[in-house]
Amino acid sequence: MDSNQLFNTHFRDGTIASRVERQNRPLPSVIVIGAGISGLAAARSLYDESFEVTVLESRDRLGGRIHTDFSFGCPVDMGASWLHGVCNENPLAPLIRGLGLSLYRTSGDNSVLYDHDLESYMLFNIDGKQVPQQMVIEVGDTFKKILEETGKVRDELAEDISVSQAISVVLDRHPELRQQGLAHEVLQWFICRMEAWFAADADMISLKTWDQEHVLSGGHGLMVQGYDPVIKALAKDIDIRLNHRVKKISSGYNKVMVTVEDGRNFVADAAIITVPIGILKANLIEFEPKLPDWKVSAISDLGVGNENKIALRFDKVFWPNVELLGTVAPTSYSCGYFLNLHKATGHPVLVYMVAGRFAYDLEKQSDEAAVNFVMQQLKKMFPNAPKPVQYLVSRWGTDPNSLGCYSYDLVGKPIDVYDKLRAPLGNLFFGGEAVSLDNQGSVHGAYSAGVMAAENCETYLLEKQGRVEKLRLASVRHEMLETLIPLQISRM
Numbered sequence: 001m002d003s004n005q006l007f008n009t010h011f012r013d014g015t016i017a018s019r020v021e022r023q024n025r026p027l028p029s030v031i032v033i034g035a036g037i038s039g040l041a042a043a044r045s046l047y048d049e050s051f052e053v054t055v056l057e058s059r060d061r062l063g064g065r066i067h068t069d070f071s072f073g074c075p076v077d078m079g080a081s082w083l084h085g086v087c088n089e090n091p092l093a094p095l096i097r098g099l100g101l102s103l104y105r106t107s108g109d110n111s112v113l114y115d116h117d118l119e120s121y122m123l124f125n126i127d128g129k130q131v132p133q134q135m136v137i138e139v140g141d142t143f144k145k146i147l148e149e150t151g152k153v154r155d156e157l158a159e160d161i162s163v164s165q166a167i168s169v170v171l172d173r174h175p176e177l178r179q180q181g182l183a184h185e186v187l188q189w190f191i192c193r194m195e196a197w198f199a200a201d202a203d204m205i206s207l208k209t210w211d212q213e214h215v216l217s218g219g220h221g222l223m224v225q226g227y228d229p230v231i232k233a234l235a236k237d238i239d240i241r242l243n244h245r246v247k248k249i250s251s252g253y254n255k256v257m258v259t260v261e262d263g264r265n266f267v268a269d270a271a272i273i274t275v276p277i278g279i280l281k282a283n284l285i286e287f288e289p290k291l292p293d294w295k296v297s298a299i300s301d302l303g304v305g306n307e308n309k310i311a312l313r314f315d316k317v318f319w320p321n322v323e324l325l326g327t328v329a330p331t332s333y334s335c336g337y338f339l340n341l342h343k344a345t346g347h348p349v350l351v352y353m354v355a356g357r358f359a360y361d362l363e364k365q366s367d368e369a370a371v372n373f374v375m376q377q378l379k380k381m382f383p384n385a386p387k388p389v390q391y392l393v394s395r396w397g398t399d400p401n402s403l404g405c406y407s408y409d410l411v412g413k414p415i416d417v418y419d420k421l422r423a424p425l426g427n428l429f430f431g432g433e434a435v436s437l438d439n440q441g442s443v444h445g446a447y448s449a450g451v452m453a454a455e456n457c458e459t460y461l462l463e464k465q466g467r468v469e470k471l472r473l474a475s476v477r478h479e480m481l482e483t484l485i486p487l488q489i490s491r492m
């Protein structure tokens with residue numbers, strides 16, 4: 001059946017008929033696929049401009065890779081939890097300020113541990129002995145030097161190599177930077193933290209681009225009340241259909257038809273696709289006509305990492321009042337760390353965080369086995385640690401709604417991969433963290449990508465209607481007013 005016949009057939013069913021009745025409405029209709037922050041930002045933008053918007057979401061909840069769980073009696077973010085860039089330039093700042101949400105800053109600018117600095121931490125070795133703070137600071141300085149030296153390796157090479165290959169080259173050239181014994185294990189811990197930032201092992205991270213991200217100023221802050229209020233605010237009043245898994249997107253004849261799992265169709269003038277890059281890589285959505293080869297290549301050329309969290313709630317706090325508790329080991333794979341949520345939020349909760357291959361390996365285990373493993377790590381530091389009262393285990397790598405945690409640059413990534421990913425195809429627009437201009441893999445990047453996709457979609461549709469004069473003055477005025485309210489930050 002060609003696209004024309006397809007549309008004629010479906011125009012006879014109830015859904016399409018009701019759309020036809022609404023054709024006299026002044027502004028066009030858009031389907032947004034995915035109710036994560038990017039999809040909701042896109043939908044909010046269009047809704048506020050009086051477009052007719054429907055959001056189709058496969059899960060039974062909003063937020064996607066933002067998931068604030070309340071089963072502990074307090075907010076625990078099992079997906080994103082930091083605002084990266086606690087500053088007015090952060091595109092999410094107006095919303096966070098407007099909602100009166102507080103942030104707990106865990107690091108300033110340019111921290112060697114990305115979203116943590118070495119202000120409030122304790123590291124332990126495998127025997128439960130605390131690593132001297134001075135050693136952690138000195139190895140941190142050495143790690144910085146090693147990374148600086150990898151910059152020289154990069155300048156010498158035409159081809160891209162991985163960060164771990166580059167570190168090996170540097171250590172061969174500068175044996176004085178090699179660490180022995182406990183100091184070696186601490187160096188591995190720093191590498192483990194770097195891998196957590198990319199959610200990928202160092203042998204997968206591109207030397208060419210690892211430090212090219214435009215990181216916003218102001219350091220990194222935990223969302224004390226969780227990200228949930230942001231999601232709820234964006235979603236307010238919008239027509240969102242949960243449990244609507246999109247299986248097919250057909251575009252043509254100035255319309256888009258989106259088919260969900262149970263066979264129902266939704267038709268609109270345009271669609272914005274914000275599903276995770278993992279879903280596109282796995283071809284879980286059929287496109288008609290097929291996506292062009294350049295788009296397919298861009299999708300496969302981008303990496304998608306994995307990160308998981310195991311959150312433990314205890315009766316009471318038995319650990320020291322520091323933000324980060326880490327265990328060092330001979331390889332970065334075996335190093336680990338707990339985020340102490342008590343420090344930031346006052347609740348007796350520790351969150352163990354794992355990334356890269358280890359995150360996938362942990363997903364092969366049952367929740368109970370994963371928690372047992374984490375408790376073994378905790379008991380290395382605190383042999384009398386009691387059993388947790390409750391626990392939560394994330395599985396972002398195998399969850400069929402995410403298939404990974406966020407995108408990162410693979411070794412040898414083509415320069416134009418992001419341009420190709422975000423390029424629209426007629427009335428199909430692409431949002432999501434992976435198409436962000438500068439901040440892939442982040443909440444604020446995903447948010448901006450959603451807003452940008454909505455603006456492009458809006459311009460496209462209004463131009464088609466010959467209504468380019470319609471400006472977005474309302475939202476600009478709204479944001480200007482909100483900048484008058486300061487961000488609420490603790491640990492300044």
Ligand SMILES: Cc1cc2nc3c(=O)[nH]c(=O)nc-3n(C[C@H](O)[C@H](O)[C@H](O)COP(=O)(O)OP(=O)(O)OC[C@H]3O[C@@H](n4cnc5c(N)ncnc54)[C@H](O)[C@@H]3O)c2cc1C
Nearest residue numbers: 034036037038058064065080081082246405432433442443
């Ligand atoms: C463990 C973890 C920790 C993180 N930590 C941070 C952090 O601290 N700070 C930070 O800035 N970022 C962090 N991130 C990254 C951040 O969460 C993401 O970049 C961002 O939330 C992505 O938003 P999105 O809207 O692009 O995608 P998503 O939130 O994944 O939204 C896409 C939506 O599409 C839906 N969907 C999938 N398939 C279909 C389908 N076939 N039909 C319909 N709907 C579908 C999904 O269910 C989902 O709701 C973290 C991510 C993870 C997983």
